[in-house]
Amino acid sequence: MGLGPGRLDCLTGQARQALEEAQAVVGYRTYLELAAPLLEGKQVVASAMTRELDRAGLALDLALRGQKVALVSSGDPGIYAMAAVVFELARSRGLDLGPGGLALEVVPGVPALAAAASLLGAPLSHDFACVSLSDRLTPWELIEKRLSLAAEADFVIVLYNPKSKGRAWQLGRACEIIAGKRSPQTPVGVVRKALRQGQSLEITDLAGAPRADIDMQTLLIVGNSQSFTYQGRLVTPRGYIDKYGEK
Numbered sequence: 001m002g003l004g005p006g007r008l009d010c011l012t013g014q015a016r017q018a019l020e021e022a023q024a025v026v027g028y029r030t031y032l033e034l035a036a037p038l039l040e041g042k043q044v045v046a047s048a049m050t051r052e053l054d055r056a057g058l059a060l061d062l063a064l065r066g067q068k069v070a071l072v073s074s075g076d077p078g079i080y081a082m083a084a085v086v087f088e089l090a091r092s093r094g095l096d097l098g099p100g101g102l103a104l105e106v107v108p109g110v111p112a113l114a115a116a117a118s119l120l121g122a123p124l125s126h127d128f129a130c131v132s133l134s135d136r137l138t139p140w141e142l143i144e145k146r147l148s149l150a151a152e153a154d155f156v157i158v159l160y161n162p163k164s165k166g167r168a169w170q171l172g173r174a175c176e177i178i179a180g181k182r183s184p185q186t187p188v189g190v191v192r193k194a195l196r197q198g199q200s201l202e203i204t205d206l207a208g209a210p211r212a213d214i215d216m217q218t219l220l221i222v223g224n225s226q227s228f229t230y231q232g233r234l235v236t237p238r239g240y241i242d243k244y245g246e247k
Contacts, residue, residue, distance in 0.1 A: 002076040002109020005195035006034040010110050018107045022070035026059045031074050034196075043067075050136075056085045060095070063102060076111040080132055080160055113158045116191035116219045119201050121233030123189055123221045128156035128236075133163070133170045140170070147174055151181035156227065156236050159220040171220075172210040179206050182225055189221040189234045190214065203234050 001018045004010040011019075019025065019038045029046040032039065043062075047055050059071040073081035083106050090097060090104065097104050117124045129150040135143060150157050157178060162171045178186075184207035191201045192213065204212055209220060227236040 001070050001072055001107035002078075002081070002111075003031055003035055003072055003074050004076075004110035005112065005115040006031075006074060006193075006197075007195050008035070008037065010115070010195055011035075012107075012109060015107050015109055018070050018105075019072075021068055023067045024059075024062050025070045025072060026055050026062070027072035028055070031072050034074070035072065052082065052085050053089065056082060056089045060086065060089060060093070060102075063104075064095075073109070074112070075115075076109045077106055078108070079111045079113075079130075110195075112160070112194060112219050113221070115194035116189065116201075116221060119191055119194055119199075120189040120203065120221060121230075121235050123223060123227065123234045123236050124156060124158075125236045125238045126156065126224065126226070128158055128221075129153075130158040130160060131174075132160040133174055134161035134167070135170070143170075144173070144177060147177045148181070151178040154182070154224045156224045157222040159222065161216060162218055162220055163214045164216045171214065175206055175209050175222075178222055182206070186225075187223040187227050187229050187234050189223075190218060191221075192218040194219065203229055203232065 001015050019035060022042060024043040024045065025039055026045045028049060032044060032046050045058060055071060059069045063069045071082055071086065075081060077083040095102050113130065131143065131146050131150060133143060159174060184205065186206040188204050188206055188209045190204060190209065190212045193199045202212055206222065223234060223236055227234065
């Protein structure tokens with residue numbers, strides 16, 4: 001299930017109900033802290049970053065013992081998160097997910113890109129692509145290819161996992177690749193901890209983006225050739241005025 005950005009008022013009703021009904025809650029320690037007020041009286045199992053398989057395996061084990069388990073992710077569980085890990089592990093174990101088998105439900109949450117876009121204005125109003133810059137599970141050569149093709153196709157590009165202590169150069173290279181297909185003045189929104197305590201946002205451009213204050217809790221939205229800034233907001237037009245004119 002997805003916790004959304006982390007603020008409890010951004011938790012969907014379905015997700016809140018899933019937490020209330022859960023007997024055990026499993027997740028990355030930082031994410032569990034976001035939902036702490038809703039976890040009183042439950043078995044809570046926290047683990048460190050990069051232990052995704054362990055968390056998924058434990059959640060499945062608890063569920064197979066008859067417990068109702070919530071495996072939590074920030075944002076949406078199907079976007080760079082735990083849903084696919086659970087399905088992969090279930091397939092690896094040969095678990096039956098049909099009627100009479102293990103009941104597995106994916107409970108959606110507000111994804112980080114939607115939270116960040118809401119703060120910036122309307123940057124995702126036309127076609128967009130999401131690319132994670134983490135090469136922990138994806139070869140960097142493939143990431144570069146995806147960036148290049150997305151930039152060539154003039155997608156708005158959402159960059160997840162842009163920078164960490166162990167990955168300092170990838171963002172600069174990503175901006176360089178995108179700049180090969182569009183203007184260095186292309187607007188870029190930089191949002192850190194969207195809709196969460198400590199939130200910050202900045203609108204810069206493709207040339208300045210690598211120098212912004214960025215970490216793993218930051219998401220960048222790179223505009224397309226039509227994106228513009230207006231009174232501190234980043235907007236990608238859908239094209240209604242160009243086609244129909246102002247009424």
